[in-house]
Amino acid sequence: MKPITISELLKQDASLHEVEVKGWVRTFRANRFIALNDGSSLQNIQCVVDFENTDEDILKRITTGAAVHIKGELAESLGKGQSVEIKVSSIEILGDSDPETYPIQPKKHSFEFLRENAHLRTRTNTFSAVMRLRSSLSFAIHKYFNENGFFYVHTPIITGSDAEGAGEMFRVTNLDAKNPPLTEDGKVNYTEDFFGKETNLTVSGQLEAETYAMSLGKVYTFGPTFRAENSNTSRHLSEFWMIEPEVAFMDLAGNMDLAEDFMKSVIGYILEHNAEDLEFLDSRLQDEDKKKPQAERNDMTLLEKLRFVVDNNFKRVSYTEAIDILRNSKPNKKKKFKYIIDEWGADLQSEHERFLVEKHFKCPVILFDYPANIKAFYMRLNEDGKTVRAMDILFPGIGEIVGGAQREERLDVLKQKMAVLGLDEEELWWYLDLRKYGSAVHSGFGLGFERLVMFTTGMTNIRDVIPFPRTPQNAEF
Ligand code: 4AD
Ligand code: MG
Numbered sequence: 001m002k003p004i005t006i007s008e009l010l011k012q013d014a015s016l017h018e019v020e021v022k023g024w025v026r027t028f029r030a031n032r033f034i035a036l037n038d039g040s041s042l043q044n045i046q047c048v049v050d051f052e053n054t055d056e057d058i059l060k061r062i063t064t065g066a067a068v069h070i071k072g073e074l075a076e077s078l079g080k081g082q083s084v085e086i087k088v089s090s091i092e093i094l095g096d097s098d099p100e101t102y103p104i105q106p107k108k109h110s111f112e113f114l115r116e117n118a119h120l121r122t123r124t125n126t127f128s129a130v131m132r133l134r135s136s137l138s139f140a141i142h143k144y145f146n147e148n149g150f151f152y153v154h155t156p157i158i159t160g161s162d163a164e165g166a167g168e169m170f171r172v173t174n175l176d177a178k179n180p181p182l183t184e185d186g187k188v189n190y191t192e193d194f195f196g197k198e199t200n201l202t203v204s205g206q207l208e209a210e211t212y213a214m215s216l217g218k219v220y221t222f223g224p225t226f227r228a229e230n231s232n233t234s235r236h237l238s239e240f241w242m243i244e245p246e247v248a249f250m251d252l253a254g255n256m257d258l259a260e261d262f263m264k265s266v267i268g269y270i271l272e273h274n275a276e277d278l279e280f281l282d283s284r285l286q287d288e289d290k291k292k293p294q295a296e297r298n299d300m301t302l303l304e305k306l307r308f309v310v311d312n313n314f315k316r317v318s319y320t321e322a323i324d325i326l327r328n329s330k331p332n333k334k335k336k337f338k339y340i341i342d343e344w345g346a347d348l349q350s351e352h353e354r355f356l357v358e359k360h361f362k363c364p365v366i367l368f369d370y371p372a373n374i375k376a377f378y379m380r381l382n383e384d385g386k387t388v389r390a391m392d393i394l395f396p397g398i399g400e401i402v403g404g405a406q407r408e409e410r411l412d413v414l415k416q417k418m419a420v421l422g423l424d425e426e427e428l429w430w431y432l433d434l435r436k437y438g439s440a441v442h443s444g445f446g447l448g449f450e451r452l453v454m455f456t457t458g459m460t461n462i463r464d465v466i467p468f469p470r471t472p473q474n475a476e477f
């Protein structure tokens with residue numbers, strides 16, 4: 001007989017047949033009832049031990065966290081909230097767990113505490129639900145692109161180019177730290193980093209994805225990206241995963257349509273396939289909400305929020321319209337933003353984004369046509385000569401979740417822009433080649449995967465939606 005997962009087992013009828021499971025003990029009550037979980041779902045299976053006929057030594061070793069192998073008969077359960085249970089005929093302790101030192105006790109732990117125990121935190125209901133959802137979302141993403149004619153491209157992690165031109169890169173080096181090559185004025189010569197080249201960890205796969213869009217048509221990349229910005233916020237990581245589709249012959253309007261359809265599709269997927277985990281996280285959030293003063297409570301439950309996104313159009317607003325709204329708005333009792341936008345051309349701060357999404361429009365917002373000077377070099381300049389075909393998607397509770405653009409396809413305009421920003425044409429010769437040989441309108445965007453997981457699970461700290469968070473403060477594990 002092969003051991004099966006608990007989620008499979010719970011679908012079976014209790015017809016008194018022999019079953020076998022392996023998992024970790026959550027609790028052991030009255031020397032009799034084991035709540036066993038194997039990670040396959042939120043559900044524990046109750047295993048009833050015949051304690052009179054079980055060795056005293058074995059009973060002592062059935063402790064929270066221990067790994068066990070159980071054989072027995074599947075029977076109808078009289079217990080509340082479960083249809084079946086296992087009447088244990090044999091139990092083998094696979095791995096002991098010292099109840100004195102095991103960090104994950106059967107009680108509520110704070111997320112801070114669990115972050116310090118990231119190697120064990122998926123043994124809790126909340127984190128196992130979040131990580132199963134993360135897995136499901138990433139499957140839904142590949143499924144969406146696969147069903148819509150996109151090819152998956154593996155863009156490099158080690159790269160010589162700074163795709164965003166923001167200088168927020170981690171160097172990759174194989175220099176001998178004790179004996180580094182020096183420049184004439186005695187400083188470490190980093191241009192020798194990678195077997196004689198200067199290289200970094202990628203901040204985005206976009207530029208390389210563009211090369212594939214200009215040959216395969218519709219492509220996407222989905223991989224880890226790295227940012228050396230020292231932002232210690234609940235929405236920034238040093239290492240995060242990004243989904244970046246790139247499509248030839250598609251303009252900014254098409255890009256917005258794609259992003260909206262894509263986000264609705266992947267959120268729709270988990271609503272359909274991960275109801276149990278979502279309902280659990282939803283009720284957790286509702287319990288949290290009850291502890292807050294009325295004014296701070298969410299006006300929608302998690303499931304309502306997700307359905308709302310799937311069922312309603314995203315509001316499309318130009319940067320210029322958004323600035324007008326912000327100038328004429330009173331955001332709070334103090335009637336002021338911390339950072340006051342008094343001029344066209346200023347970058348929006350997260351308080352402005354949150355205001356637009358949460359207070360003004362009360363739905364996801366796509367902001368487009370930003371001032372050229374606050375956006376990256378590769379964005380398509382509009383005919384007005386001062387805005388670019390950029391788009392950011394803002395989500396309630398999250399702020400910016402997607403950043404994208406129609407790309408500058410005109411060689412002369414792109415070269416001009418690079419010259420103004422001091423970008424080296426020689427370094428990006430291959431990128432310029434795309435504009436020399438068969439150039440065409442093309443567009444794409446980047447979705448921050450962890451921000452999507454935050455939105456769909458209701459978690460409020462980005463460190464709690466990635467298995468092992470890397471931040472300026474944390475690179476343990
Ligand atoms: O807006 P960003 O910087 O855009 C790009 O990198 C483009 N090259 C994407 C493209 O057009 N192909 O990043 C895109 C998204 C942001 O909207 C945000 O969701 C996420 O990536 N992001 C981060 N997520 C977590 N931690 C950080 N430090 C992030 N920086 C960006
Ligand atoms: Mg951005």
